[in-house]
Amino acid sequence: AQTVTQSQPEMSVQExxxxxxxxxxxxxxxxxxxxxxxxxxxxxxxxxxRQEAYKQQNATENRFxxxxxxAAKSFSLKISDSQLGDAAMYFCAVDGQNxxxxxxxxxxxxx
Amino acid sequence: xxGVTQSPTHLIKTRGQQVTLRCSPKSGxxxxxxxxxxxxxxxxxxxQYYEEExxxxxxxxxxxxxxxxxxxxxxxxxxxxxxxxxxxxxxASGGGRNTGELFFGEGSRLTVL
Numbered sequence: 001a002q003t004v005t006q007s008q009p010e011m012s013v014q015e016x017x018x019x020x021x022x023x024x025x026x027x028x029x030x031x032x033x034x035x036x037x038x039x040x041x042x043x044x045x046x047x048x049x050r051q052e053a054y055k056q057q058n059a060t061e062n063r064f065x066x067x068x069x070x071a072a073k074s075f076s077l078k079i080s081d082s083q084l085g086d087a088a089m090y091f092c093a094v095d096g097q098n099x100x101x102x103x104x105x106x107x108x109x110x111x
Numbered sequence: 112x113x114g115v116t117q118s119p120t121h122l123i124k125t126r127g128q129q130v131t132l133r134c135s136p137k138s139g140x141x142x143x144x145x146x147x148x149x150x151x152x153x154x155x156x157x158x159q160y161y162e163e164e165x166x167x168x169x170x171x172x173x174x175x176x177x178x179x180x181x182x183x184x185x186x187x188x189x190x191x192x193x194x195x196x197x198x199x200x201x202x203a204s205g206g207g208r209n210t211g212e213l214f215f216g217e218g219s220r221l222t223v224l
Contacts, residue, residue, distance in 0.1 A: 004153075035212070042217070043199060043217050043218050044215055044216070044217045044218070045154075045201065045203075045213075045215035046215075047212050047213075050212060091153050091154070097167070098144075098156055098159065098167050098169075099144065099156060099203075099213060100156065101146075101153035101154045101155075102153050103152055103153045104151075104152070104153050
C-alpha cells in the first residue's frame with residue numbers, strides 16, 4: 001500500500017517570503033511519480049509541480065521547486081516570493097500503483 | 112479544449128436514497144478516476160475506469176459502483192446513502208496509465224441528510 005504524510009495541517013507565510021511544505025511518502029514501487037496539487041476555495045485541483053522518481057534533479061516551475069530525497073522518501077515543496085493567490089490547500093500525492101493523496105496543508109498568505 | 116466536466120455541482124439527498132454523478136473526461140483522455148473528499152481531508156481513491164472496465168478500486172464498499180461509456184464518460188453510483196457519504200466527489204482523467212498528471216473536474220458536492 002502507498003501512503004502519504006503531510007505533517008503540517010496549516011502554514012502561513014508573509015507575502016513575498018518563502019515557505020516550505022513537507023511531505024513524506026511510502027511506496028513499494030520502483031517507478032513512480034510525485035506531485036503537488038493546489039486546491040483553492042473554488043475546489044478544482046490544479047497541478048503545481050511533478051517529479052519523476054528516477055530523475056535525481058529536483059523539479060522547478062517558476063516560483064515553485066521541490067526537494068526530492070528518494071532514500072528518505074521525502075518530497076517537500078518550496079514556494080518563493082509568495083503571493084496572495086498562493087493561498088490554498090496543498091496536497092502531496094504519489095502515483096505508483098494508483099494516485100494516493102496526503103491529508104493536505106492549508107497555506108495562508110499574509111499581506 | 113474542454114477540461115473535465117462534472118454534474119451536478121451540488122445535490123442534496125436523504126439517507127437510504129441513491130445518487131448518480133456524471134463525468135466527462137478531458138478531450139483525448141480514456142481513463143477516469145473517482146475520488147471522495149471529505150471536508151478538510153485529502154481525496155480518497157474510489158476506483159478507476161479504463162476501456163469501460165473497473166481497473167482498480169480503493170477501500171470503498173460495494174454501495175459505490177461505476178460505469179464507463181464508449182465515449183469515455185463515466186458515472187459514479189452510490190446506493191443506500193449514509194450520512195457519512197456527504198463529501199465532494201471528484202472526477203479526474205488522465206492517459207491510459209496513471210504515470211502522469213491527473214486533470215480534475217470541479218467536483219460534485221453531495222449532502223446527505
